[in-house]
Amino acid sequence: MKATTHTEIYRRYGGELRSRPAVERILGWAGLRMAFRRKLPALILFTPSAITALVGCVMVHLRFMLAERTAEAEGRAATLAARGIQELLGDTAENIHRFIQTEQFFALLTLAWYGSHLIAEDRRLSANLLYFARPITPLRYILGKWLTALALGGLTLMVPALMICWQAAFSSPDWIFLKESSWVIWRTIGFCALWIVVMSSLVLAISSAFQRKGLALMCTFALVFLVQGISLVIVQVTGNPNYGLLSLIENFQAISEWLFHKPNIGTSILRQAQGLGHQPAWNIEGSFWTLGLITFLSWVVLWRNVKRMEVIA
Amino acid sequence: MNALIEAHNLGKWYGEVIGLSDLSVNFAPGITGLLGPNGAGKSTFMRIIVGELKPSRGELKVLDMTPFANRKLYPYLGFAPQQDALYESMTGYGFVRHLLRLGGFTRSDASARAKRAMEQVGLQDAMNRPCKGYSKGMRQRTRLAQAIAHDPELLVLDEPLTGLDPVARRQIMELFRSLAEAGKSLIVSSHVLHEVQSLTDSIVLLHRGRLLAQGTVGDIRSLLSSHPREVALSARKARELAVALVARPHVQRVELVDDENLVVRTRQLDALYEELPGMVQNLQPGLRSMKSSDANLESVFDFLVQ
Numbered sequence: 060m061k062a063t064t065h066t067e068i069y070r071r072y073g074g075e076l077r078s079r080p081a082v083e084r085i086l087g088w089a090g091l092r093m094a095f096r097r098k099l100p101a102l103i104l105f106t107p108s109a110i111t112a113l114v115g116c117v118m119v120h121l122r123f124m125l126a127e128r129t130a131e132a133e134g135r136a137a138t139l140a141a142r143g144i145q146e147l148l149g150d151t152a153e154n155i156h157r158f159i160q161t162e163q164f165f166a167l168l169t170l171a172w173y174g175s176h177l178i179a180e181d182r183r184l185s186a187n188l189l190y191f192a193r194p195i196t197p198l199r200y201i202l203g204k205w206l207t208a209l210a211l212g213g214l215t216l217m218v219p220a221l222m223i224c225w226q227a228a229f230s231s232p233d234w235i236f237l238k239e240s241s242w243v244i245w246r247t248i249g250f251c252a253l254w255i256v257v258m259s260s261l262v263l264a265i266s267s268a269f270q271r272k273g274l275a276l277m278c279t280f281a282l283v284f285l286v287q288g289i290s291l292v293i294v295q296v297t298g299n300p301n302y303g304l305l306s307l308i309e310n311f312q313a314i315s316e317w318l319f320h321k322p323n324i325g326t327s328i329l330r331q332a333q334g335l336g337h338q339p340a341w342n343i344e345g346s347f348w349t350l351g352l353i354t355f356l357s358w359v360v361l362w363r364n365v366k367r368m369e370v371i372a
Numbered sequence: 373m374n375a376l377i378e379a380h381n382l383g384k385w386y387g388e389v390i391g392l393s394d395l396s397v398n399f400a401p402g403i404t405g406l407l408g409p410n411g412a413g414k415s416t417f418m419r420i421i422v423g424e425l426k427p428s429r430g431e432l433k434v435l436d437m438t439p440f441a442n443r444k445l446y447p448y449l450g451f452a453p454q455q456d457a458l459y460e461s462m463t464g465y466g467f468v469r470h471l472l473r474l475g476g477f478t479r480s481d482a483s484a485r486a487k488r489a490m491e492q493v494g495l496q497d498a499m500n501r502p503c504k505g506y507s508k509g510m511r512q513r514t515r516l517a518q519a520i521a522h523d524p525e526l527l528v529l530d531e532p533l534t535g536l537d538p539v540a541r542r543q544i545m546e547l548f549r550s551l552a553e554a555g556k557s558l559i560v561s562s563h564v565l566h567e568v569q570s571l572t573d574s575i576v577l578l579h580r581g582r583l584l585a586q587g588t589v590g591d592i593r594s595l596l597s598s599h600p601r602e603v604a605l606s607a608r609k610a611r612e613l614a615v616a617l618v619a620r621p622h623v624q625r626v627e628l629v630d631d632e633n634l635v636v637r638t639r640q641l642d643a644l645y646e647e648l649p650g651m652v653q654n655l656q657p658g659l660r661s662m663k664s665s666d667a668n669l670e671s672v673f674d675f676l677v678q
Binding site for chain 2: 080082085086089093096097180184185186188189190191192193194195196369
């Protein structure tokens, strides 16, 4: 029997909807939940980061503990031994700087792994068809995805770095770390924020350009490491160290050195090759401009691709 | 206003490729079948209706509103695309709830609605399983669930019956009927005529981005009454059957393919179907199969575009 269809005039929707739902937060949170749903990658990617943070905390704690012991030590030999170990451990700012240098690599791995699928997966599955049939604008969609990337970057770089600062604050006698070296905390936050903003924008832009997560992942690593290699070659060939500005890694390294007034522990191959030692090879403003330009271009690409997603399945 | 959707000279092209061309059509409330072969422009038209695509020319009003990028229209529209669109790691329930939250529903309301929608499409037992373990039919039903979950007035469903097994197909058709009885309007696209025919009489035929025909199935079928149709028969005594068939006035031609297969060309398919059982009873030709090779929608289009 054929179905009969009604002929009445349609009725208006009578339910209640939030006039401005927190789309960014909902998208961001959903992205994080999906990232942590797969346990093995989470374990592999976050464990090194956690271990590095733990080691950093222990080193900072040991340093303050030894400083206290040195002050209390009576024998000359004991004092010398404690000072020797202290020197080996380095001061707190150096420890945090060293930690950030190492942690950047793990943060990049995590951000690239999870971030590369954020938009690419939507493109592959055509989930954008469902998103844009809802009250979601492209900008809010991008912000939602960006929130996930920011959170992932924060979890792997900012949070562990702040844990070490926290440890230093509590281990230092009479809160001396907070009184005398609070600049380390602000600069740590500043550097981590800069790194996360630049890298998450870049990773998202790359993700928006591909339908396959694997391709986006490869492209991210190629852009970071291949460009680093190419800039090294150009510097070698031309003898002009300013070409180092092309490399993301070099720019972050230059900024971190400038912020912490400390030479890098693993001094860059580029500078060693140039015999520049720990001196910045270019004006630090150049690095900020370069990173700003990369972020701007990333957002242009991101916006263009997401706008296209709105109209192309 | 009686028309849910009014399109005037609607056109959409992607560079040099024409998606829709000069389409003027009205959709009345109720279930409407949007039919056409692959590449006819059904999906393009549906995406224009839900406001995801901007028409290149012409005008479209959906529920009296211009749909393109009109987020105010969302509460009234439910859209199920034919693309997969499901996140593998999310549960079906979680996915529907996630989309409801994005639509502006509160946490508790979204949970209740998602659960109800999953029950409506018959996925209550599997709703807490990740989508990666879902069959094609279950994915299809999850997409339907997200379309109906916010109780929209107009459902735009792109190939909603594709990939469903017969039982699920029947369930979903029943769901469509119940939604229509509850006062909802549905636009269901398909390239299979009989699927849509069992749901509604009202159909819109598209072909190469143009409106080919609109009306009831009967009206459109009557257009085909003078169109000769071919039926392939397979029988043990094909030659004897061919002799009997060729004597019928409505039969134009009988082609004996081999000793057991023949093709009959007739101007009155219904008459052939009425007479064939009697012939089979009298002659006992050992009829094994009967297939109308051009009874599908594609042949209807072929005829209409001639």
